[in-house]
Amino acid sequence: MTKQAQAPVVGPVVGIVMGSQSDWPTMRHASETLDALGVAHECRIVSAHRTPKRMMEYAETARDRGLKVIIAGAGGAAHLPGMTASMTTLPVLGVPVESKALSGMDSLLSIVQMPGGIPVGTLAIGKAGAINAGLMAASIVGLQDEAVAAALADWRRRQTEAVGQEPVNEDS
Ligand code: RP5
Numbered sequence: 139m140t141k142q143a144q145a146p147v148v149g150p151v152v153g154i155v156m157g158s159q160s161d162w163p164t165m166r167h168a169s170e171t172l173d174a175l176g177v178a179h180e181c182r183i184v185s186a187h188r189t190p191k192r193m194m195e196y197a198e199t200a201r202d203r204g205l206k207v208i209i210a211g212a213g214g215a216a217h218l219p220g221m222t223a224s225m226t227t228l229p230v231l232g233v234p235v236e237s238k239a240l241s242g243m244d245s246l247l248s249i250v251q252m253p254g255g256i257p258v259g260t261l262a263i264g265k266a267g268a269i270n271a272g273l274m275a276a277s278i279v280g281l282q283d284e285a286v287a288a289a290l291a292d293w294r295r296r297q298t299e300a301v302g303q304e305p306v307n308e309d310s
Pocket of ligand 1: 212
């Protein structure tokens with residue numbers, strides 16, 4: 139029997155964590171962006187408040203498991219990104235999820251106002267932030283992975299090409 143060349147098994151290099159199932163409609167955009175760029179990643183529900191031990195274990199083992207970047211999304215009193223960042227020196231990108239009560243301003247301020255010493259790279263509220271977290275994570279991974287850097291450059295090129303010269307009516 140001839141030996142067939144097998145593609146190397148690549149474990150996740152980006153971890154996407156979120157405080158609740160209710161964050162998934164936002165955070166799935168980070169995952170879909172990484173899918174589009176061919177970046178291996180995992181998605182987990184990890185709550186700073188409801189599952190603090192799971193959060194601790196996730197952050198403390200992340201580097202040894204091969205993760206390069208963590209994207210953490212949470213809403214309201216959004217402690218997950220900051221607490222995760224406090225337990226790892228991997229880059230942590232925070233996505234403020236749009237809350238019902240305060241439209242995500244609470245999430246944004248909870249995530250962005252970190253004390254000096256524990257950084258969280260904070261993105262925009264909601265879907266745009268989740269997409270950009272995916273792109274930024276790919277950009278970080280792309281520093282050492284040429285295939286990911288090329289996929290990101292191609293993604294940008296296609297985005298530019300998709301912008302029309304003149305506006306059109308979309309409702310007719
Ligand atoms: C946060 O509380 C989660 O990140 C979520 O955005 C928010 C509300 O959670 P659920 O009550 O919908 O589970 O911890």
